[in-house]
Amino acid sequence: MKNLATPASFVPGQPDMWAFVLFEAMLFTGYFSVYMVCRMQSPELYLRSQAQLDLRVGVFNTLVLLFSSWSIARCVQAAREGRHPAALRGAFLTSFLGLVFLASKVLEWSREIRKGFQFTTDGFSSFYYFLTGIHFLHLLIGFVVLGVVVYQLWSPARRSQELVETGATYWHTVDFLWVMIFSLLYVMR
Amino acid sequence: MSAGSDKRLLVAWLALSAITIASGALASLGGRDALRPNAALTFGVIAIALVKVRVILREFMEVRHAPALLCRLTDGWLLFTAVSLLGTYVAGIATS
């Protein structure tokens, strides 16, 4: 149905944002590969250190971000169909879920630090704080991006569908990078 | 039309969440006390993660409708990431 309504092929948002997404994705592949190389040099130490992490928190974080991704995708759909109040609700729900992720990450960090699990503790902890930290920074930038989306949806005078879609693309990137980080830090053995 | 695309997004989201919970459960079944490298689990987890990323790219980010170039670039990235991560892991196991 949808395939009939939209042109055969189109890029959502500015194609320029996709250049950013692919560049950042490559950069993270670089970080992940370095992590893997270091990890394979002393697998026992990494496993012992990894036991400090709470898998349930990781699963919760992932579910929250997947939820937020779904809600911003619905926001894009709604905006495309001219249902702007619904789109605005989607953008607000996404920001709220982003805040939930932010709060749970800060709580998790402070709990780990109190346990004596710090940036300089060992190889695994350095990568844990580095990867979650740099992802956190992307999340913070994501709030600015969501701000732009809300600003666009707010007034009938603006409502640039292109900017809404560009912002959504950025937010999904924050989500899928987390999916990789989750599997590499919390789950793999 | 709206209902159709909404339903598709909903299915994608539910599937992603279900896989996440399943892989979390799998990892805890693998035993948190048995802190041994587990190649099967690691392969499974990275493969699942890449599949999840692909679903996000294709469904949420609408690469499904994008020109072939973007599809190929994103798939190329996924393949490159899979090869470099799993390759490093295998090489690490082989040398240790």
Added chain:
Amino acid sequence: MSASATRTAPLPEASRSWLGRVAWHWRYDPKLELWIGWWAMIVFYQLYGLLFFLVTRIQPPPDPSFDVPRIVQWFGDRHHGLLIGFGIVFLITGMLGAVNALLAYSMRRMSVSPAFAYSYLLIYSLSAVPGMLLTCIALVVGAMRPDRDPRLISWLYDFAFMAFDGTMGVFLIGSLVWMAAILLDRNRVFPKWFGYLNLCNALTEVVVAPAWIFKRGVFAWDGAITWWIDMVVFVIYTGVFITLIRKMIVREDFGTGPLPE
């Protein structure tokens, strides 16, 4: 004003010889100031790579966990390279003025407030002092007296490399200023993707920060993440903006109209 008055007659043809072409551009090219800045940029970055990687051999950076005798030996191996190479760096520092001026000018062409151009100009004029010159001064002082107390030579070694890698703030904020200007610009001076690439570059400046914390491993100042990956991003970024600035200059059409205020 005067420029348009002298330009009523058609321009004479440029001669075919290389020297003749240079002379023609010197006399008649309305974009001469822009091209001087662009060539200063090309020459400066080429020399920079040559001097830092081949003449002084301080890049790729040495290991921060060297012990004191090894550091003294490191200085000994490069004695003349450091003194001559950094002599040339000191000689050509001024070219940075033209480079930064051209980058700031690109922002003046945009539809944003001049505040962006002036911030960028100030930040990057400031950046040369800690990010490059203090490093060179410390290494020159370390190299000039091989008989100095080895502990002091080791202090100069740390000072040099921490000044080089550890002054992240200037490049971080500089890239963000440029990014904001490009994304807000309505004159389409640069494509938007270059604005986003500025964000990538800014993020690598955050990634450098752990160099202050780790003495070995991938996060140290010679690490795979803090140095190698960041350097790849920086080289791509620099290559891209040199090309885009060239395109901007080629597109620029001053014609024979009046001079800007």
Added chain:
Amino acid sequence: MTRRADGELILLWTLPVLAVLWISAFLLFPGFVHPMAPTMSAEEVAAFYRDPENLARIRYSMILFNWFGVGMIPILVLIVLQVRRMAHRTPILSYALLGCASGGPTLFLVANLFWLLAAFRPERDPQLTQLFNDLAWVTFTSQVGFLIGQCVFIALAIHLDRQPRPVFSKWVAHFNLLVAAALAPASFTALAMAGVMAWDGLVSFWIRNAAIALWIVVMGIVLGQAIYRERREPGVAA
């Protein structure tokens, strides 16, 4: 094209005051009149700073130099403003000059800081005093890059100022290039511990500093002429 020029004369006439500061600081610093040799041992350098008569002169002269270094910035900005008046199509050359105008005095201040640090606790380990002394002299002598850039950009700006009544005459451009050439060898000063290239030598100390002095005097005069001429022209709010 009117330009607000109020107060420029006051800034211009700070130059003679700066010159007095600068000459007195130069004569007061015991390490300049007979420039300290790079070959002095750590003990000799420490003894130089510990000599009570020297110590007071070092501190007072360096405090004066500190004021002089920053005091030059308004004068350099006046030159930038004259370059802005030239018949250029872009502000690039004035921006480049502005960048150099901030870099040069900053590096001069860094050198000044190292001298003052060496003099702050002369009882320190002689090796440390020598280190501060080396850092000060190398920074002071070899950091000519921004000054050379300044001269070259002024020369370029004058050559490209193609109008019937240029702001500065052509000879000022040639003079600036000459000064740039005289400053250039000093960047290699660390290569030589003795001889004309060493930081107390003919080229790196006397020619370099004489060139800077001459540049300040000559540029001060032509800048003054340009500013007074501009004020006589109609349309400038005086």
